[in-house]
Amino acid sequence: MVLGVTGGIAAYKAAEIVSRLKKLGADVRVIMTKNACEFITPLTLETLSANPVVCDTFERARTWEVEHIALAARADLFLIAPATANLMAKMATGLADDMLSTTVLATRAPVLLAPAMNTAMWEHPATQENRERLARRGVRFVGPAEGHLACGTTGKGHIASVEDIVAQACALLCPVCDLQGRRVLVTAGPTREPLDPVRYLTNRSSGKMGYALAEAAAARGAEVTLLTGPVSLDVPHGVHALRFETTQDLLALALEHGPAQDIVIQAAAPADYRAQEVAPYKIKKADGEPLTLSLVENPDVAKALGERKRPGQLFVGFAAETNDVLAHARQKLERKRLDLIVANDVTRPGAGFDVDTNIVTLISREDMRELPILSKREVADRILDRVLELGAPASD
Numbered sequence: 001m002v003l004g005v006t007g008g009i010a011a012y013k014a015a016e017i018v019s020r021l022k023k024l025g026a027d028v029r030v031i032m033t034k035n036a037c038e039f040i041t042p043l044t045l046e047t048l049s050a051n052p053v054v055c056d057t058f059e060r061a062r063t064w065e066v067e068h069i070a071l072a073a074r075a076d077l078f079l080i081a082p083a084t085a086n087l088m089a090k091m092a093t094g095l096a097d098d099m100l101s102t103t104v105l106a107t108r109a110p111v112l113l114a115p116a117m118n119t120a121m122w123e124h125p126a127t128q129e130n131r132e133r134l135a136r137r138g139v140r141f142v143g144p145a146e147g148h149l150a151c152g153t154t155g156k157g158h159i160a161s162v163e164d165i166v167a168q169a170c171a172l173l174c175p176v177c178d179l180q181g182r183r184v185l186v187t188a189g190p191t192r193e194p195l196d197p198v199r200y201l202t203n204r205s206s207g208k209m210g211y212a213l214a215e216a217a218a219a220r221g222a223e224v225t226l227l228t229g230p231v232s233l234d235v236p237h238g239v240h241a242l243r244f245e246t247t248q249d250l251l252a253l254a255l256e257h258g259p260a261q262d263i264v265i266q267a268a269a270p271a272d273y274r275a276q277e278v279a280p281y282k283i284k285k286a287d288g289e290p291l292t293l294s295l296v297e298n299p300d301v302a303k304a305l306g307e308r309k310r311p312g313q314l315f316v317g318f319a320a321e322t323n324d325v326l327a328h329a330r331q332k333l334e335r336k337r338l339d340l341i342v343a344n345d346v347t348r349p350g351a352g353f354d355v356d357t358n359i360v361t362l363i364s365r366e367d368m369r370e371l372p373i374l375s376k377r378e379v380a381d382r383i384l385d386r387v388l389e390l391g392a393p394a395s396d
């Protein structure tokens with residue numbers, strides 16, 4: 001993990017934070033701003049973290065400057081304690097003018113800020129707007145607390161306790177590690193079946209449901225492989241993504257990677273049909289005559305995986321339906337040899353394709369559980385909870 005330290009009187013707390021995190025087994029990489037080095041020496045944090053400290057004024061850090069992107073990419077958590085009003089303002093506007101602001105802008109890891117400043121600065125509308133903006137982007141905050149401040153006043157702006165900061169950091173590093181040791185394969189998004197060099201058949205899947213599943217499984221400690229169709233989403237942190245275009249591409253990837261998995265969750269929407277022949281040139285208009293396309297059936301990826309299922313593997317499928325939802329979903333559960341099927345009535349507002357929420361029913365051979373409208377991320381966690389109840393085994 002990365003610990004960023006900015007320049008404020010609370011910078012000395014960084015020493016205790018590093019020391020506690022190290023005792024808990026974390027590999028802590030410290031980045032200090034120039035001002036932070038006025039309050040606490042890099043040598044202190046270098047000694048406590050047993051790693052070189054990156055600091056803008058620090059001679060030895062020069063080689064690190066080229067490596068900051070790697071540091072940003074490797075981090076599983078980015079904690080900044082203390083975080084000044086200035087740092088929050090830079091982050092809110094995307095400013096990157098030193099090592100810390102540059103590295104945090106480049107990371108996809110969860111970011112946790114422990115603000116510390118004078119009460120008036122904390123309460124200033126500019127700081128509050130920045131806090132809200134950052135929170136909307138997913139940045140987490142611990143504190144500030146009420147307390148006696150260095151400027152002689154008492155109020156909000158005191159850095160949170162070291163215990164709270166370390167506890168929140170641990171919760172973010174591994175909120176519930178109940179999928180630790182499990183290999184999870186998730187499929188997501190639509191396929192594109194080419195008709196000619198410029199056209200293809202596709203569907204309305206955005207990939208949001210599958211990406212939420214991949215993100216949730218990774219956050220719960222699983223080793224996640226995501227097979228993704230063409231979507232415009234960022235691959236979640238810590239997830240290994242492989243891309244497909246057509247249903248046949250997906251089949252090849254699923255057959256290659258499926259056998260090694262403990263859990264396979266198929267949220268992709270693969271096309272059931274493809275063009276019998278892909279025209280080598282752009283298909284031209286035919287003077288008002290109808291154009292007839294001949295389509296042939298694509299392989300059923302879930303069925304193919306189901307036929308190869310080895311004992312102990314647990315397979316989850318989705319059913320995107322518009323009528324007789326539960327009956328169709330149950331048939332798919334059997335036909336594709338799934339252990340659980342997530343039935344989606346894609347006609348309901350707030351459910352199915354290209355929205356941030358979903359309304360699903362989880363159907364296993366044991367029972368059926370109807371869920372209320374939830375965010376796709378929440379649905380993902382409920383699916384994973386059910387998978388664990390059904391007894392997903394861990395890899396050897």
Ligand code: PMT
Nearest residue numbers: 205206207208209266269300301302317318319320353354
């Ligand atoms: O991507 P989003 O915009 O977030 O939307 C989410 C979703 C609606 C795409 C998703 O929640 C969903 O329902 N995915 C399944 C879509 C689908 O193809 O449903 P189906 O009923 O046609 O297929 C049933 C199951 O078989 C699915 O697990 C599917 O991945 C799989 N399948 C389907 C066709 C095929 N040729 N091979 C398959 O493996």
